[in-house]
Amino acid sequence: MEEEELLGIIAQMPRETDHWDFKREWYKKDDKGSMLADIINFVNTAHHDDCYIIIGVDEDGQKIVGVEDNEYTLNRQQLQDYLRKIPFAQNWYPETDVERFTIKDHKVDVVTIFNSDNTPIFLTKEVKRKGTPLKPGVIYARSSDSNSPSDRSVSDKQMERLWKKRFRLDVSVYDRYKYLLKHPNEWTKIISNDGRENYIYTKDPNFVIKSGELREDKNLHYESFVMSELNIQINWFQIELYYGQTVIYNNFDVLLDDGSYEIVVPMLGYIYLGREHEPRSYTYYLEDDFSYLLTQFINSFNDKPHWRVNWENVEEDVVIFQNESEQKYYEELFKERYVDENRDKLSPSKSELEVVKSKIKASGWRKIDGGLDILASQLMKEHKVVQAIKKLQEEIPYDSRR
Template sequence: MKVYDEIIRLINKRVEGDYWDYKQEWHSDNERLLLDILCFANTVHNKDCYLIIGVADNGDIIGLNKNSPNRKNQAAVLDLLSNSMFAGDFVPEVSVETILIGSKEIDVLTVFNSYNVPFYLRSKSRKYHSIVEGYIYSRKNDRNTPISENSSMQQIELLWKKRLGLLSPPLEQIISRMRNKAEWQEIGDIYYNVFNPDFKIKEEWDQEEHRDYKREFYSYNQCNESTHYINLYILCRETVLKQFQVVILDSGRYKTPVPTWGFIHDPIRYSESIYTYKYILKNSIDYAIQQFIYNEDSDEARIAKQRFDEVVLYFENEQEQVDFHLSIESCPAIVEKYINDAKLGKYIVSSNNKLEIKDCTEKLITAFAFKRYLSDYRRKKSGVDVKRIKSIRIVNRTSVALRLSDIVEHRVDINETGKVKHFLYNRESKKAVSTYNYCADKYWTRNFLNFIEPITTDWERDYSVDVSDGYEWYCTLKYDDGTTKNIKGNIVPPPFADDIERRIINLAAFEVTPWLFNML
């Protein structure tokens, strides 16, 4: 998702830049592909570079398919690099992935940032006629070095300075190197960079300072509300470059820099806040540290992180956060439905302090509400018509029955009030031969309807295929603006049907398992 969002952003620029390039199709010969990889590998900046294939020079998405000429996967590109002889045996690190934009496939060749620059060939394959061994090809602004020329002396000097760590301040270098955890070794409470041991990250427990530190609201969304704090220092040659406070959640299972407070101000009395929440900017040092100290190999850490992420907002950058604030402050009523939905939940705050219980509960409600509003806010900005589902009806019917009394149709109605009705029909009667009424939890019913809204928005109207098996299904969605969406199909279920069916089955204790999208 991270690469997808970045590629969408770069395509929308409709111009090429110093770390991305458009290609309408894959290179017709490997020599030109190798040149592009070398140019992107030899950059002075500290960003990953992207070769976006399937996009015209003006940013129009052309797309690729299985018949696109010279199309390559990651294995083919890695094979190309492994068969090339690089000076010092330093080989650019790359990846190839396919992403879907609308209905069109594009390939993204990522050339990862490296400090082992400059990359150049010590000898070349006999198949190559133009590329020159010993030449240093690089990219400056949106231009690659021509294949018959060497980079300028100034550019080569900058590349060597990058390798020696003379271009960026130490803090920037450390943050950049933190992206590659393989570069770091952990000894006790200190991480050090294996290529530059002067770069260190140190954790320090300060029991006295944080002995009585109160828990934040997000502590109560964990399996265990036990919370502790440590200090984290980024050092270069024992000099502290930056200090952070890190919170340890769920009895030590997950740790992260303490997120920042966000305040939504009253549009009339601006000095007063009507909502408060916690957030992290994805382009911040805090986010880089969070990703670095997160142990993705631990299932316990993964679950604790998921619970933390449920109630903490992540913005791409400061501008997105500012726009998010303005969208609410200009019309506070826009989040009222989200707040009311979140209030349906049950929140357990283990405290003897009534004020703390009230405060943390309110902040948890705001966090869950804002998390969902942020998702819808982004979808609206991308042009999606976001709606609120009031009810869903699923009808599953078969014409295959040996007897008139055999059940041939199931109908399930789910309403936002929590009412769930299940009707069974046979071939003899137009009325339901069996009716089951259930009362589902309102919170989980609303949660289910919110879950299916973005999924069903992308559904087509008809999933029927030309086959005679006597089986069909219908789905009707009703929205709070009075509109309706009807979808139908037969043997082909709609996308994510299995997940939706599982959630419906869990909503109520059905006496008879309902037929939904898949015939039982």
């Protein structure tokens, strides 16, 4: 949790939700069962967000009292060690964290219960606590600002929501696809009679990834996102994501290093520097976008272990952003840094152009492909923008709180 987010939640006292709860002090040693109940209830929420127990806050008096005098405080390791010993079904336990913040001269502890799709969770044995013990097989869940009763499971409607969360049936097909691509072990790779690679999600065959034919109209291109390869002339293959009979995403798949690994074509970004300067283009991935997720997914089936070494070449040639916010942040920094005084650093030198031209020739360039000087200049200009942004990422790390 970021401090700004914590302050925003505290400002809403005494309001509690299915995302957070306030506690005046830490749970006593003989009542850790109550802490366990709160954690289980927060794990079993129907949303897909992290949840928080904020300790050191008196919601009734709407003031911060701190945990300085609490003798039962736990750190992250102690809390995780405790949860590991609890008889959860499926041999699984919630992932948590404990952070300490200084707010208004007081120490406030925040227990984060990380979101999990492994819902609903429940116990296999009874766990004692003050009052009614936690029962095995009972599904406890948080709804609005309240935990479920300790003597019975949640309603059928709420149980249905938890099972939908488990299988991502409560999100769009696009978001569900992105989630499923992060679990390649749940997919089956099938080679068709004509040698094409297809992938089927084993739990729901409506999800199918199909590789298509070689695109002759885009064949033998030279791209800046393969500048670190020995052969920078690439062939493009269609790749499509189906849900049933509907194509929900399509792109191109490119084989690199003589086919030892492959990437889905990254996106092309443009940075506009004003009327007096030409726009600068560059290639990039967003970690939460299909092109990046598909690249990781496809190579997870690769039986050639050195593809991860070759992935370093891709990282040299493509900017990788966490999300669009980070992308926007570095594009603005790029404008500030390179639009005026450092503009010359983006211009390819003669020696750099000669190296690129040599690579193009070695990769099979023909005169009918276009002007060699123009092509080399275009590739190098894009590559230098990528290098400049990556340098900014090293010098000025992105902070999501900005």
